[in-house]
Amino acid sequence: MHYYSLGSIPKKRHTQFRKPNGELYHEQLFSTVGFDDLASLLYHCNPPTQIVQVGEPYSIAPKLIHDKQLKHRSLQGFKVAPEDDYLKSRKPVLVNKDCKIVLSAPRKSMTDYYFKNADADEVIFVHEGSGVLKTMYGNITFGYGDYLVVPRGTIYQLHFDSEDNRLLIVESTGPITTPKRYRNNFGQLMEHSPFCERDIRKPETLETHDEKGDFLMYIKKQDNIYPYHYLSHQFDVVGWDGYVYPYAFSIHEFEPITGRVHLPPPIHQTFAASGFVICSFVPRLYDYHPDGIPAPYNHSNIDSDEVLYYVDGDFMSRKHVERGMITLHPGGIPHGPHPGTVEKSIGKKETGELAVMVDTFAPLLMTEYAAGIEDGDYYKSWLT
Numbered sequence: 001m002h003y004y005s006l007g008s009i010p011k012k013r014h015t016q017f018r019k020p021n022g023e024l025y026h027e028q029l030f031s032t033v034g035f036d037d038l039a040s041l042l043y044h045c046n047p048p049t050q051i052v053q054v055g056e057p058y059s060i061a062p063k064l065i066h067d068k069q070l071k072h073r074s075l076q077g078f079k080v081a082p083e084d085d086y087l088k089s090r091k092p093v094l095v096n097k098d099c100k101i102v103l104s105a106p107r108k109s110m111t112d113y114y115f116k117n118a119d120a121d122e123v124i125f126v127h128e129g130s131g132v133l134k135t136m137y138g139n140i141t142f143g144y145g146d147y148l149v150v151p152r153g154t155i156y157q158l159h160f161d162s163e164d165n166r167l168l169i170v171e172s173t174g175p176i177t178t179p180k181r182y183r184n185n186f187g188q189l190m191e192h193s194p195f196c197e198r199d200i201r202k203p204e205t206l207e208t209h210d211e212k213g214d215f216l217m218y219i220k221k222q223d224n225i226y227p228y229h230y231l232s233h234q235f236d237v238v239g240w241d242g243y244v245y246p247y248a249f250s251i252h253e254f255e256p257i258t259g260r261v262h263l264p265p266p267i268h269q270t271f272a273a274s275g276f277v278i279c280s281f282v283p284r285l286y287d288y289h290p291d292g293i294p295a296p297y298n299h300s301n302i303d304s305d306e307v308l309y310y311v312d313g314d315f316m317s318r319k320h321v322e323r324g325m326i327t328l329h330p331g332g333i334p335h336g337p338h339p340g341t342v343e344k345s346i347g348k349k350e351t352g353e354l355a356v357m358v359d360t361f362a363p364l365l366m367t368e369y370a371a372g373i374e375d376g377d378y379y380k381s382w383l384t
Contacts, residue, residue, distance in 0.1 A: 007239030040242025046232035055227030074378035077324035098275025120171035129165030138203030174274025209233035256284035298336030
């Protein structure tokens, strides 16, 4: 990300910055990778350290299925039942040491507590629903097709406009960044990038709540949830600046890269992380070589697991695709278009498909949640 500032800050860092009544504001350095990577400075009305009470933690560690079968899998994501509470609605379905892929269908806004993921950066993809992401950095409105990128340690609430919400959440143990090949030495997105800084929506409205009371925050750390009660409102920041902050990017703003013949999935890459990438498949023109085959070729992904989350539209290489469906094509065995779809694709000019792909470089394990929504015969779907 690039430098950004919101609200009121002193002229020079680490110097006196006072309230109208003469009291000092409380400066907080929010740094990553120790002091070696991106950071922001926040100025609070009250010390961010005033803990009134600590509750008993409880585990949310995924319950893994150690299935020895190496096979393609399909999960019916919309079979995950909606729940009122946001945290309880988060159901991890595929996990490894680098990331967790989570499905969530929350009905209610987070009005009674705050949440901080101290384990991972989060990418929250909004499949259905709209509302406001409220954070200590300010507010971001969101809607269908938005990626909400939330750096680890960010205190936030999700406020929804209705009870019909479907989210795909990817938790990353490493920082979420834009792909390096799209950035110059100064971090600016270059001309060949499929999106630019104008497409990224940063926090806008900074709501400062200088309030005392009992404010509940749930902190996720090492797959436990820790209930903390703080003395002051968690959105009491009057200003901040730096390079660490949440932002939104709409999948509809991703400009597809096309060519004369079929191009590989890296052209769809949107985010990079340690151990995996996230790609966006959007409506685009097909390959324009006179003898081109729009359908993808068969692929042996030896070194990575490929996960596709189907959002909307028609998928010419797949049969029986439903909204919210997840397919897992594990490393080690080839996958490709379903029978008949290659010939059928010839002559087609464009596609209206919309999907999110997560490619991991360490094998993914299914959870008990995933086992409950799996289509067990998917691996046979390549038979004529």
